[in-house]
Amino acid sequence: VAVTLRDVAAHVGVSPRTVSNVVNNFRYVSPATRILVQAAIDELDYRPNLLARSLRQGRTAVIGFLLPELDVPYFSELAHEMVEHAHTLGLTVLIDETTGSQEREVELLSVLARARQVDGIILSAIGLSGRRLAELRPTLPLVLLGERTTGSTVDHVTFDNVEAARQLVKHLIDQGRRRIAVIAAPASPGFATSNLRMRGCQSALWAAGVPYLPELTVRTPRWHRTEGYRAMAELLDRPNPPDAVVAFNDVLAIGALRLLHERGISVPQRIAVTGFDNIEDSRFSIPTLTTAGPEKADVARRALDVLVERIAGHTGPPRAVALPFSLQLRDSSLSSR
Amino acid sequence: VAVTLRDVAAHVGVSPRTVSNVVNNFRYVSPATRILVQAAIDELDYRPNLLARSLRQGRTAVIGFLLPELDVPYFSELAHEMVEHAHTLGLTVLIDETTGSQEREVELLSVLARARQVDGIILSAIGLSGRRLAELRPTLPLVLLGERTTGSTVDHVTFDNVEAARQLVKHLIDQGRRRIAVIAAPASPGFATSNLRMRGCQSALWAAGVPYLPELTVRTPRWHRTEGYRAMAELLDRPNPPDAVVAFNDVLAIGALRLLHERGISVPQRIAVTGFDNIEDSRFSIPTLTTAGPEKADVARRALDVLVERIAGHTGPPRAVALPFSLQLRDSSLSSR
DNA sequence: CTGTTAGCGCCTTCAC
DNA sequence: GTGAAGGCGCTAACAG
Numbered sequence: 204v205a206v207t208l209r210d211v212a213a214h215v216g217v218s219p220r221t222v223s224n225v226v227n228n229f230r231y232v233s234p235a236t237r238i239l240v241q242a243a244i245d246e247l248d249y250r251p252n253l254l255a256r257s258l259r260q261g262r263t264a265v266i267g268f269l270l271p272e273l274d275v276p277y278f279s280e281l282a283h284e285m286v287e288h289a290h291t292l293g294l295t296v297l298i299d300e301t302t303g304s305q306e307r308e309v310e311l312l313s314v315l316a317r318a319r320q321v322d323g324i325i326l327s328a329i330g331l332s333g334r335r336l337a338e339l340r341p342t343l344p345l346v347l348l349g350e351r352t353t354g355s356t357v358d359h360v361t362f363d364n365v366e367a368a369r370q371l372v373k374h375l376i377d378q379g380r381r382r383i384a385v386i387a388a389p390a391s392p393g394f395a396t397s398n399l400r401m402r403g404c405q406s407a408l409w410a411a412g413v414p415y416l417p418e419l420t421v422r423t424p425r426w427h428r429t430e431g432y433r434a435m436a437e438l439l440d441r442p443n444p445p446d447a448v449v450a451f452n453d454v455l456a457i458g459a460l461r462l463l464h465e466r467g468i469s470v471p472q473r474i475a476v477t478g479f480d481n482i483e484d485s486r487f488s489i490p491t492l493t494t495a496g497p498e499k500a501d502v503a504r505r506a507l508d509v510l511v512e513r514i515a516g517h518t519g520p521p522r523a524v525a526l527p528f529s530l531q532l533r534d535s536s537l538s539s540r
Numbered sequence: 541v542a543v544t545l546r547d548v549a550a551h552v553g554v555s556p557r558t559v560s561n562v563v564n565n566f567r568y569v570s571p572a573t574r575i576l577v578q579a580a581i582d583e584l585d586y587r588p589n590l591l592a593r594s595l596r597q598g599r600t601a602v603i604g605f606l607l608p609e610l611d612v613p614y615f616s617e618l619a620h621e622m623v624e625h626a627h628t629l630g631l632t633v634l635i636d637e638t639t640g641s642q643e644r645e646v647e648l649l650s651v652l653a654r655a656r657q658v659d660g661i662i663l664s665a666i667g668l669s670g671r672r673l674a675e676l677r678p679t680l681p682l683v684l685l686g687e688r689t690t691g692s693t694v695d696h697v698t699f700d701n702v703e704a705a706r707q708l709v710k711h712l713i714d715q716g717r718r719r720i721a722v723i724a725a726p727a728s729p730g731f732a733t734s735n736l737r738m739r740g741c742q743s744a745l746w747a748a749g750v751p752y753l754p755e756l757t758v759r760t761p762r763w764h765r766t767e768g769y770r771a772m773a774e775l776l777d778r779p780n781p782p783d784a785v786v787a788f789n790d791v792l793a794i795g796a797l798r799l800l801h802e803r804g805i806s807v808p809q810r811i812a813v814t815g816f817d818n819i820e821d822s823r824f825s826i827p828t829l830t831t832a833g834p835e836k837a838d839v840a841r842r843a844l845d846v847l848v849e850r851i852a853g854h855t856g857p858p859r860a861v862a863l864p865f866s867l868q869l870r871d872s873s874l875s876s877r
Numbered sequence: 878c879t880g881t882t883a884g885c886g887c888c889t890t891c892a893c
Numbered sequence: 894g895t896g897a898a899g900g901c902g903c904t905a906a907c908a909g
Contacts, residue, residue: 542886544885544887545886545887545888546886546887556887556888557888557889560887560888560889564888588886588887589885589886589887591885591886591887592885592886592887592888593886593888595885595887596886596887596889597887597888
């Protein structure tokens with residue numbers, strides 16, 4: 204039932220070539236024929252079959268965005284920016300979830316890359332190490348998010364996780380906190396986000412001569428609210444509870460806030476809390492949450508720009524884009540207000 | 541550089557047909573050749589070009605999911621379920637944002653539908669009226685979410701918004717509330733979600749003989765936290781403030797909670813608050829939020845099932861799937877605890 | 878400026 | 894069981 208280029212051509216009495224020229228806004232079509240053809244297109248309600256076009260041209264104008272989980276606010280906010288900015292570039296976004304497992308990251312990456320369904324891929328990697336990635340030798344333009352791997356062989360966009368963590372902990376120390384707990388996400392090999400943030404924390408403690416208390420570090424299996432809630436409970440049940448908690452993302456922190464509320468422990472008076480990511484919710488939580496992170500719009504914009512450049516054929520050494528980030532000091536960590 | 545079916549065939553010394561048979565697990569391939577071909581596939585690392593396959597077969601195994609905004613928790617949670625369930629069906633999901641504007645809903649719908657990039661579409665419509673939709677005569681299987689239009693000409697999956705609102709308000713009345721405010725989303729033509737919820741509220745009030753107070757209804761332009769915050773401020777600034785607030789989704793309610801906290805008004809003691817959607821955050825807000833809605837996994841599952849059935853060629857009258865919903869009574873509305 | 882031809886990579890009807 | 898040929902709808906040479 205679908206109207207094809209041929210149908211339009213036959214209807215007007217020109218060759219398919221001419222119709223194609225009109226559809227693609229090529230020069231060298233006489234105004235008269237252009238009008239004629241356009242009329243036929245409108246009349247028959249013709250739309251080019253993008254599949255056929257993609258097959259022919261070898262490009263699809265679709266990019267794949269692989270992220271751990273769409274229902275984690277950081278990623279949904281990022282996905283939003285991605286879709287929005289992609290749209291301004293005339294691109295569509297195909298989203299798939301990796302659940303943060305290395306196998307699934309590898310699998311999706313290779314499936315997407317080989318199937319020619321997308322022109323390039325943006326991967327928010329959690330489990331994948333730089334080495335493993337290098338072995339894969341991705342066949343498609345690829346931009347990595349959220350992890351800075353030394354000697355990485357692919358483009359990536361990130362921000363200075365170590366420095367951000369350092370500044371957050373320094374802020375807590377400046378506020379007089381001395382027993383600083385950490386709610387960390389799973390340890391991964393290599394330079395995973397969680398490890399970088401841990402390093403920043405320790406560096407700040409060391410610089411201030413405040414002891415790092417390993418017994419006040421809890422590692423959670425995932426980055427969810429529930430995990431933050433559980434981890435906080437665990438911390439309180441230990442002898443000598445903390446006077447501050449650095450959670451490695453905002454939802455973990457929000458889970459912790461919830462538990463503290465239930466136990467009747469006031470924040471920040473008795474325990475200060477900080478997060479990471481600056482998700483929308485951190486401005487509305489009770490109390491509002493101190494956090495740090497880059498602008499998500501920046502992340503999306505830069506990642507797409509680098510990717511588009513590669514798709515356009517740019518060759519050259521892998522780019523490492525480090526975005527600026529900012530600290531948002533809010534009620535959850537400000538003692539004197 | 542890409543390896544094609546032909547390359548594999550040439551490498552083994554069989555016809556493309558045979559390779560295709562192996563790839564697609566057809567009967568009637570001798571075990572010997574199957575093994576041989578499979579070996580060549582592995583060796584050359586061949587992957588079928590999905591674009592070519594789709595063009596040939598007329599199906600893409602991709603479904604489009606059009607939603608207002610990915611960074612609104614309800615939709616990101618729903619998208620998560622959609623992607624996950626689609627995966628079990630061997631489908632990929634192409635997500636696009638409509639920002640809730642009718643023009644963009646129409647545009648994306650027709651672009652996607654004609655371009656043959658997807659086999660079917662699930663649309664979480666906000667602005668689109670049933671009538672407008674009927675005029676469009678979508679050329680592709682389409683399932684509508686979140687709005688029940690009378691005499692609709694397309695399949696849709698929803699739940700009983702009127703009844704859910706009625707039960708929430710009845711609950712508030714049972715708790716002794718009498719001055720019940722409403723933070724509603726934009727009024728739209730037809731049977732938009734917001735209108736249905738409003739009707740449910742009024743019906744509950746009427747049934748209990750409690751007056752509906754139009755001066756305590758605020759309509760917000762969007763469904764965001766900030767709007768809930770602003771609307772709540774507006775309500776408090778009016779003479780005779782409410783003793784309960786029904787927000788038409790959870791993020792509006794969370795915005796309202798935030799403002800009430802800043803004004804030092806205790807919830808639920810002085811003002812009770814309820815939302816809609818049962819987003820993850822409603823279990824962690826302070827206080828936890830009373831809310832109502834269907835299981836998002838159900839929504840995704842049923843929508844996909846109906847869509848897949850249509851894609852498979854099922855004809856028949858449009859389906860109207862009404863999902864069960866549940867009330868989650870939590871701290872924000874329970875006076876006696 | 879426009880028509881003709883070929884082919885992107887795959888699946889599938891028809892033969893053998 | 895397997896081979897040969899054709900075409901899904903489009904665009905990119907190459908004429909003219």
